[in-house]
Amino acid sequence: MQLSGIEPDLLTLVSLASIVAQLSDHQNSGSIHGFIIRRDLWMEDVIIGNAVVDMYAKLGIIDSARTVFEGLPVKDVISWNTLITGYAQNGLATEAIEVYHMMEQYTGIIPNQGTWVSILPAYSHVGALRQGMKIHGRVTKDCLYLDVFVGTCLIDMYGKCGRLDDALSLFYQLPRRSSVPWNAVIACHGVHGYGEKALRLFEEMLGRAWNQA
Structure with missing residues (x-):
């Protein structure tokens, strides 16, 4: 493409950032990053800044992700979600929670499904049950607790905090057409030493899969 003299556009650079992250390049x-800075492309669309934040976070260069995030002229909810996820996925739960609290101070930013999926694993990691329950209350008002990804994160949070009855109750409210919520509820029972219950849930999962086949 470069040899042909065709100038990369926003989509080219967003795609390249994603590929570089996948290849750990x-x-x-x-x-x-340098190409974007030299052409001052930050001003064109927040998407390109979000892609660079995501790239650095997935590469584990979280300080660079934070620096790029702070330098973005415009930040949308995806910008915040990307940084929160980056910290959480790099084992920096406290920092993820700090960024979420900063996000809450911006009245123009409305948390969405991606926000809850980003912050709940951080609360799970530090055992912050009370804060996780507040999130549960917020998503219940919007019926987002029935979203399979948000619901699974809540199951994981309750399970890791030892609230297995709550985890199981929420599990049975969720659509269970994929293995994602099943894996979460089986894992949390296994981790807390309830091997027989975990096996029964596994058999129930297999039975459901067989019936749907």
Whole structure:
């Protein structure tokens, strides 16, 4: 493409940032970032800034992700979600929670499904049951607790905090057409030493799959 003299556009750079992250290509991450800076492309669309934040976070270069995030001229809810997820996925739950609290101070930013899926694993990691329950209350008002990803994160949070009855109750409210919520509820029972219950849930999952086949 470069040899043909065709100038990369926003979609090209967003795609390259994603590919570099998938390949763990640290060297070319700097090249992409530098290209964007030299052409002052931050102003064109917040999507490109979000892609660079995501790229650095997935590469584990979380300080660079934070620096890029702070330098974005415009931040949308995806910008915040991306940084929160980056911290959580790099084992920095406290920092993820700090960024979420900063996000709450911005009245123009409305949390969405991605926000809850980003912050709940951080609360699970530090055992912050009370804060996780507040999120549960918020998503219940919007019926988002029935979303399979949000619901699974809540199951994981209750399970890791030892509230297995709550985890199981929520599990049976969710659509169970995929293995995602099943894996979460089986894992939390297994971790807390309820092996027989975990096996019964596994058999129930297999039975449901057989009936649907």
